[in-house]
Amino acid sequence: HSEGFRFKADDMTSFSEDYDPSKDPSIKDYNASPFASQVRFSDEELKTAVFLRGLPFSATENDIFAFFGKLEPEAVQVLLEPDGRSSGRAVAKFSDAPRASKAQAEYHRKYMSNRYIEVTP
Numbered sequence: 061h062s063e064g065f066r067f068k069a070d071d072m073t074s075f076s077e078d079y080d081p082s083k084d085p086s087i088k089d090y091n092a093s094p095f096a097s098q099v100r101f102s103d104e105e106l107k108t109a110v111f112l113r114g115l116p117f118s119a120t121e122n123d124i125f126a127f128f129g130k131l132e133p134e135a136v137q138v139l140l141e142p143d144g145r146s147s148g149r150a151v152a153k154f155s156d157a158p159r160a161s162k163a164q165a166e167y168h169r170k171y172m173s174n175r176y177i178e179v180t181p
Contacts, residue, residue, distance in 0.1 A: 062087070068181070071134045071142050086166055088138045101153075105153065106126075107157040107160065108153055108155065108156055108157055109151055109152065109153045109154070109160060109181075110151070110152050110154070110160050110163050110164050110179050110180065110181060111149065111151055111179070111180050111181075112124065112149060112150040112151070112152065112177055112178065112179055113148065113149050113177070113178040113180070114148060114175055114176050114177050114178050115135065115138070115146070115148045115149065115150055115172060115175060115177060116148070116172060116174075116175045117145070117146045118146070119135040119138065119148075119150070119172060120138065121137070121138055121150075123172065124138070124150055124152060127167070127170075127172050128152060128163055128167065130147050131154065131159060131162060131163050131166075131167075133152040133153060133163070134153050134154060135152070135153045135154055136150060136151070136152045136153075137150060138150045139145045139151065144163050160181065161181070163179060164179050164180060164181050167179045168180070
């Protein structure tokens with residue numbers, strides 16, 4: 061390893077239905093996003109990575125390792141805003157593409173604390 065709710069799940073329905081990850085520039089073309097200066101991937105490495113969005117701002121790399129449990133990512137990077145604060149996004153890199161696909165399929169729309177986490181390829 062590297063080292064009372066304000067909204068109910070039902071309130072997130074319209075957001076989750078309206079959100080299209082293919083139109084999010086930080087997901088659609090990660091290497092062209094502002095976060096690419098923090099972590100860069102070759103085309104081959106992108107196949108073994110998943111992107112997390114909606115993380116609690118207090119989430120650490122260890123929290124993300126724990127979130128994925130037995131899938132055991134090889135590396136995790138919380139992505140920061142230019143001012144150094146958490147962006148609520150992260151990248152997790154797995155040992156192979158099937159494991160990354162499994163992470164996306166099994167953990168997309170799961171919760172960390174009270175936050176709905178999107179996990180996309």
